[in-house]
Amino acid sequence: MIFPDQAVRIVIATKPVDFRKGHDGLAAMAHAELGFAPKAGVMVVFRSKRGDRIRFCSGTAVAS
Template sequence: MIVPGQAVRVVVATRPVDFRKGHDGLAAVAQNALGLDPHSGVIVIFRSKRGDRIKILVWDGTGLVLVYKRLEQGKFVWPQVRDGVMRLSRAQCEALFEGLDWRRVHAASRVRRPSAAE
């Protein structure tokens, strides 16, 4: 998968979309139905009705990139179907893409600087 920098916004469209849509169709869904700017660098993850397919749309500065993945066995772990989007961390996005349960990935808590280093 194309891994962006740390400070990128990742969102999941929680309602399944028509997987016949390509770059422009998914960009239109992101803009019109989800209220996102697909050309801002936000990573938008779309799910299929069956839950075993994923499409990821991202603007890389020169064009729209569409990544498609189908799991051979099992299904992706998805949030509950409802309108809108849900935000994921970069680590959760990577877990989702690998077919792992992204809900088990939590951000590391900030570690204080050791007093010996001061």
Template sequence: MRPVDFRRGHDGLAATIQNELGLDPHSGLTVVFRSKRGDRIKVLVWDGTGLVLIYKRLEAGSFTWPKVQDGVMRLSRAQFEALNSIASCAEVRRAAPPSAPGQGKRPRSSTL
């Protein structure tokens, strides 16, 4: 799936799951959305009582993602657990620490 508009919230992302993937967002599945730059993710999951939205932004670097197959990027349990533990997804490319607030744009990622 291509990156999504990160202004979308619970309902917009649930509609994307239903309309673009043909899946039921209330079935208990977990869907990870990525930003265009690859430095942010949103995780949407139904916990049985409501939709839970988790947002993660890396201060430096970006996630390296598995290949997309049939419009869907499938994560192994280990890759998802790495995201969940805020470690990495496959790996995290490191970059210089972000500048102080108000001191320009955040640095682009670089590979070591």
């Protein structure tokens, strides 16, 4: 489980993504399309193309 700090900003990506991209690919997508660089203080939530999985990406951890 990930327990973010109270000061963490959570950004939810509404466009489904291909999870084969991995952590670096998702971080690049968050920066290019959303304007957020996953770093301490920002957590980006992605959903899979099938809509049955989510992945959290932050500067310190990735969870599926």
